[in-house]
Structure formats: C-alpha cells, structure tokens
Amino acid sequence: MSFNSAGLSLDQAPPQNIPFRFFLTAPIFGMAGFILMLWLGPSVFISRYHPGLIAITHMLTLGVITMTMVGALFQLMPVLAGSIIYQQKFLAPVIHIGLCLGTIGLAFGFFLFQETWLKWVSLVFLWGSLGTFIFISLIALFKAKSQHSTVRYMRLSLVSLAVTIVLGTFLELGHLNFMELYRPALTDLHLTWGFMGWIFLLILGVSLQVIPMFQVTPRYPDWLTKRYAPVFFLSLCALLLAVFNSLAFGREEFFASLYSALTGFLLLLIFLFMVATLWLQKKRKRGKRDILYWYGRLAFLVWFLGICTYFIDQNNSLWVHNDRRMIVVGIFMFWGVMAYINGMIYKIVPFLIWFNLQAKQMDAMMKGLETPKVPLMHEIIRQKYMWWQLSLFFSGCVLLVGAQFFTEAFYLGVLLLLLSYILLTQHIFGAERKSAYHTENILA
Amino acid sequence: MGNISQYLSNDHGTCDELYSSLENIVTKGDWEKTHKKAQVFFDAMEQHFALEEEILFPTLEDYTGMTMGPTAVMRMEHKQMRVLMKEMQEALAEKNKDTVLGSGETLLILIQQHNMKEENILYPMADDALSEEANEIVQRMDELRTKMS
Ligand code: HEM
Numbered sequence: 085m086s087f088n089s090a091g092l093s094l095d096q097a098p099p100q101n102i103p104f105r106f107f108l109t110a111p112i113f114g115m116a117g118f119i120l121m122l123w124l125g126p127s128v129f130i131s132r133y134h135p136g137l138i139a140i141t142h143m144l145t146l147g148v149i150t151m152t153m154v155g156a157l158f159q160l161m162p163v164l165a166g167s168i169i170y171q172q173k174f175l176a177p178v179i180h181i182g183l184c185l186g187t188i189g190l191a192f193g194f195f196l197f198q199e200t201w202l203k204w205v206s207l208v209f210l211w212g213s214l215g216t217f218i219f220i221s222l223i224a225l226f227k228a229k230s231q232h233s234t235v236r237y238m239r240l241s242l243v244s245l246a247v248t249i250v251l252g253t254f255l256e257l258g259h260l261n262f263m264e265l266y267r268p269a270l271t272d273l274h275l276t277w278g279f280m281g282w283i284f285l286l287i288l289g290v291s292l293q294v295i296p297m298f299q300v301t302p303r304y305p306d307w308l309t310k311r312y313a314p315v316f317f318l319s320l321c322a323l324l325l326a327v328f329n330s331l332a333f334g335r336e337e338f339f340a341s342l343y344s345a346l347t348g349f350l351l352l353l354i355f356l357f358m359v360a361t362l363w364l365q366k367k368r369k370r371g372k373r374d375i376l377y378w379y380g381r382l383a384f385l386v387w388f389l390g391i392c393t394y395f396i397d398q399n400n401s402l403w404v405h406n407d408r409r410m411i412v413v414g415i416f417m418f419w420g421v422m423a424y425i426n427g428m429i430y431k432i433v434p435f436l437i438w439f440n441l442q443a444k445q446m447d448a449m450m451k452g453l454e455t456p457k458v459p460l461m462h463e464i465i466r467q468k469y470m471w472w473q474l475s476l477f478f479s480g481c482v483l484l485v486g487a488q489f490f491t492e493a494f495y496l497g498v499l500l501l502l503l504s505y506i507l508l509t510q511h512i513f514g515a516e517r518k519s520a521y522h523t524e525n526i527l528a
Numbered sequence: 529m530g531n532i533s534q535y536l537s538n539d540h541g542t543c544d545e546l547y548s549s550l551e552n553i554v555t556k557g558d559w560e561k562t563h564k565k566a567q568v569f570f571d572a573m574e575q576h577f578a579l580e581e582e583i584l585f586p587t588l589e590d591y592t593g594m595t596m597g598p599t600a601v602m603r604m605e606h607k608q609m610r611v612l613m614k615e616m617q618e619a620l621a622e623k624n625k626d627t628v629l630g631s632g633e634t635l636l637i638l639i640q641q642h643n644m645k646e647e648n649i650l651y652p653m654a655d656d657a658l659s660e661e662a663n664e665i666v667q668r669m670d671e672l673r674t675k676m677s
Binding site for chain 2: 163165442443446
C-alpha cells in the first residue's frame with residue numbers, strides 16, 4: 085500500500101473558486117425564481133402543472149438546490165473520500181456554465197417561449213453538464229481509498245440524480261410530443277427520485293459525518309450507516325418498477341396500492357432518520373446552538389408537517405381541488421430542503437474563506453513577511469444578519485402555505501422570500517469581497 | 529478499525545468534549561473556571577499533536593520515504609490550529625467573550641475537517657501500512673502521554 089496510490093490526496097484541495105462559483109450563483113437563481121413568482125402572481129398555484137410553476141420549481145431544484153449541492157460535492161469529495169476529481173479545474177467551470185444555461189433554458193421553455201428548439205437545447209446542456217458531473221464524481225468515489233458510509237450514500241445519491249434526469253427527459257419528450265406525457269405517474273416518480281434520492285440521500289450521508297462532529301454528539305447508530313441506504317434505495321427502485329409495470333401492463337389498482345405503500349414506507353424511513361437525529365442532539369455535549377442547528381430544526385419541523393399533510397386523505401374538504409394537497413406538501417418539502425442548504429452555506433462559505441486566507445498568510449509568514457490579521461468566521465458573515473435571513477425566509481414560507489387558502493397572503497409571502505434571497509446573495513458576495521480584499525492585503 | 533485508528537480517534541473525541549465544556553462555561557461568563565478548563569483543553573490538544581508529530585508521522589514518513597506528502601499537510605493544519613489557539617488564549621486573557629467564542633468556533637470547524645481527513649484517510653492508511661508495528665506504536669504513544677502529563 086503506497087501513499088500515492090491512485091486518486092488519493094490529503095491536499096488542501098480544491099481551489100476556492102471551484103465550489104464558490106456554484107455558491108455565488110445559487111442565491112441568484114433563488115432571487116430570479118421568486119421574481120418570476122411575483123410576476124406571474126397567485127395563479128401559478130391553480131394547478132400543479134401550471135407551466136410557470138414548473139419553471140419556478142426548476143429554478144429552485146436545479147438553480148438553487150442542485151447548484152449548491154454540486155459545489156458542495158466538489159468541496160467534500162476530496163475531504164471525505166480523499167479522491168481527486170478528474171480535471172476539476174477545467175471541468176468545474178464548464179459544468180457550472182452548462183448547468184446555468186440548461187436551467188435557464190428549461191425554465192424559459194416552460195413559461196415564455198413554447199419554442200421546441202429551446203427545450204432541446206436545454207436538454208443538451210443539462211445532460212452535458214450534470215451527466216459529466218455524475219460521471220466524474222462516480223469515478224472519483226469508486227476509486228476512493230476510503231469507502232465509509234458517507235461515500236456510499238454519495239454514490240447512491242448521484243445515481244438517483246441520473247434517474248431523475250432520465251425521468252425528467254421522458255417528461256420533456258412528452259411535452260415535445262415525442263411520446264405520451266404520463267401524468268401524474270411519471271411526474272410523481274420524477275419528483276420522488278429527485279427529492280428522496282438525489283437530495284435526501286445526500287443530505288443524510290453528509291449529516292452522518294457532520295452532525296456528530298460539529299455538535300459533538302454520539303455517532304449515528306449502525307442501522308442508519310449500514311442497512312438503511314440499500315433498503316431506501318431498493319424501495320425507490322421498486323417504486324420505479326411499479327410505475328413502469330403499471331404503464332406497460334395495466335392492473336392499475338394493484339400497482340397504485342403498491343405505489344402508496346412504498347411511498348408511505350419511504351416517508352417512514354425519512355421520519356426515522358429525523359427521530360435518530362433528534363435523539364443524538366438530545367445527547368449533545370455542546371451547549372451552543374448555532375445557525376445551522378436552527379436551520380436544521382426548522383427543516384425537520386416542516387418535513388414532519390409535509391409528511392403529515394401527505395397522509396391527509398385526498399377527499400378531505402380542506403383540499404378544494406386535488407392538486408392543492410400536493411402543492412402544500414411540495415412547499416413543505418422545498419422549505420425544509422432550502423432551509424437545510426441555507427444553513428450549510430452559512431457554515432461552509434465563511435470557513436472556506438477563512439481557511440484559504442489563513443493558508444496564504446502562513447505561506448507569507450514562512451517567507452518571513454509581516455502579514456495583517458485574518459478575519460475569523462464570525463467576522464466574515466455576522467451572525468446577526470444570518471438571523472435576519474432566517475426570519476425572513478421562515479415568515480415568507482408560512483405566508484406561502486397560507487396563500488393556498490387565503491390568496492391575499494401571496495404577495496407579501498413571496499416578497500419576504502425574495503428579500504431573504506437578496507440578503508443571502510448580499511452575504512455571500514460580501515464574504516467573497518472580503519476574501520478578495522484580505523488576499524490582496526496579504527500579498528501586498 | 530485498527531489499533532492506531534482507534535487510539536487516535538478516541539483522542540479526538542476527548543478533545544471535542546473538552547472544547548464543548550469550555551465553550552459552555554465561556555458562554556455562561558464564568559471566568560474563574562474558564563482559565564482552568566482552557567488550560568486542560570489546550571494541553572490535551574498539544575498532547576495529541578505530539579503523539580502524531582513525534583511518533584506517527586515520522587514512522588509513516590520513514591515507511592513511505594515521503595516527507596512532503598499527506599503528513600506535511602497535517603503538520604500545516606496543526607500550525608493553523610496553534611495560531612487560533614493563541615488567538616483564543618489572548619482573548620481569554622482580555623476576557624473578550626465574543627472573540628473567544630468566535631475564534632473557538634473557527635477552531636472547532638478546522639479541527640473537525642482535519643479529523644475527518646485523518647480518521648477517514650490517514651489513520652486507515654497507517655493501520656494498513658504499519659500493522660506489524662501497531663502495538664509497539666500505541667505503546668510508545670502511551671509512554672509519551674504519561675511523560676507529558
Ligand atoms: C435535467 C433535469 C430535469 C429535467 C429535464 C426535468 C423535467 C421536468 C419536466 C418536463 C417536468 C414537468 C412534468 C409535467 O409536466 O408533468 C418536471 C416537473 C418537476 N420536476 Fe423536473 N426535471 C429535471 C430535474 C429535476 C430535479 C433535479 C428535481 C429535483 C427534485 C426536479 C423536480 C421536479 C418537480 C418537483 C416537478 C414538479 C411536478 C409537479 O408540478 O407536480 N426536476 N421536471
């Protein structure tokens with residue numbers, strides 16, 4: 085066993101600009117999404133298939149959530165798995181641009197121009213960028229020396245992203261009249277693989293490492309680090325098979341009940357993860373509760389509400405029309421995911437800036453140069469401003485759920501969400517400016 | 529988990545707990561107890577650095593013949609931690625709560641990502657490469673620890 089076996093590095097990689105180009109773009113897509121929502125007005129919620137709603141959905145799922153997660157993976161894979169990503173200095177910018185253009189194309193293709201060429205072009209960009217990303221990441225993760233549970237979760241999560249894209253492409257081909265548009269079966273399958281596979285499995289895998297470390301809790305139990313992931317993933321596969329079987333062979337009633345049972349089972353598994361996390365946090369050694377802790381709590385709360393809402397019968401008088409239930413569930417899910425990701429960003433961005441500044445400072449010190457002090461994490465983004473962002477985000481989401489029942493709440497709710505993303509954008513760009521300013525000071 | 533992994537990972541856990549209890553007391557503003565707790569934490573950190581810098585890293589470097597590889601990065605990160613610990617000590621002397629907690633927070637995250645690399649990558653490699661000498665290495669670490677405390 086040699087130290088320089090393939091794909092192994094303990095270097096302080098990657099360069100800061102690789103994850104940052106994704107982190108700086110994500111909140112801009114958030115702003116754009118909420119501006120679009122303001123512009124289209126409360127009617128976007130009339131149906132879950134409103135083209136404007138689907139456009140906004142993908143500005144958030146691809147532009148904010150996937151964008152941030154791709155950036156975070158570029159950062160985390162070397163640290164957690166010790167693997168170098170192939171040609172990352174060249175490929176990261178290419179993937180970034182492809183993802184930006186693909187997302188914009190997909191969104192615009194839905195609500196502004198019904199041009200078919202735009203739909204085709206966006207598919208090419210999304211396949212090119214995300215396909216490349218999945219490919220190079222999986223190679224890095226399979227080659228990784230360290231094969232602990234987080235690496236396995238990351239792999240399953242990336243495979244799920246691939247499945248989500250394939251299903252999304254079927255749907256897009258349906259819109260292009262190339263095949264039948266199987267609603268709601270394929271749509272539900274697509275969003276389930278997106279949320280539960282791609283997003284949730286990655287969040288879970290990263291939490292397994294990060295929560296015990298940052299909050300100084302005991303480790304997660306073995307069933308979560310070992311058996312949980314394959315059971316979860318196989319259930320997702322079974323869901324896929326159930327839908328395809330029913331599309332091919334009929335017997336809809338049987339497969340519909342199988343589908344509900346599997347979805348219920350998956351939601352139960354998510355619920356178990358939340359319970360395990362709360363139990364660990366109860367045993368935490370660290371008293372201090374930082375912003376990430378509260379964002380995490382918020383995410384759990386709304387996921388829990390979302391799961392409960394899902395189980396309220398479709399025929400309940402609360403849901404004037406059937407889509408409303410799915411839309412409310414959807415808002416809760418987005419709310420939780422975006423909260424979680426927001427919290428992570430507020431931890432990662434200041435840390436990376438501090439880390440890289442200090443590395444430069446030490447370099448300069450070794451050369452015997454006098455250097456100015458480097459700002460600490462809490463000086464890079466102030467805690468107080470983060471609380472503002474959290475409060476705006478939280479109130480905006482409350483109003484958006486309210487707007488399903490009282491349309492008046494719509495504009496204020498979306499406005500607050502827009503403000504929270506303006507604030508987030510400003511924080512991240514502000515941090516980046518501080519980083520550039522101090523870098524110059526050190527080098528001067 | 530091999531012997532070396534286990535021994536040093538446990539030590540990480542101890543340092544985390546010492547940091548947490550220090551942070552809890554600083555948050556309360558109990559400066560009397562703070563200084564004692566802080567000293568215990570800083571000593572534990574230095575002891576852990578010594579186990580690695582004086583025993584594990586040189587042994588690995590001899591084995592691989594590489595001094596500029598992963599161990600160099602780990603030494604560099606120890607230096608970064610020492611800078612933060614010094615900042616924390618100065619803030620403690622001035623009883624400046626915000627700076628103590630701020631530099632502590634930064635230190636904690638640095639420690640955690642450093643530990644991740646060690647526990648996931650470096651220690652398992654050491655377990656593999658040095659499996660024959662593992663018991664002896666652990667014993668030497670124990671001796672150094674007794675000598676330091
Ligand atoms: C290359 C990537 C993707 C493509 C081409 C794509 C395509 C589509 C299409 C065409 C629809 C409309 C379905 C219909 O009209 O019935 C849709 C809906 C949706 N997609 Fe995607 N998608 C992609 C990625 C994602 C990702 C990563 C997520 C993450 C979770 C996601 C979540 C959703 C959601 C929540 C809906 C809304 C379903 C509804 O309104 O009920 N998509 N997608």
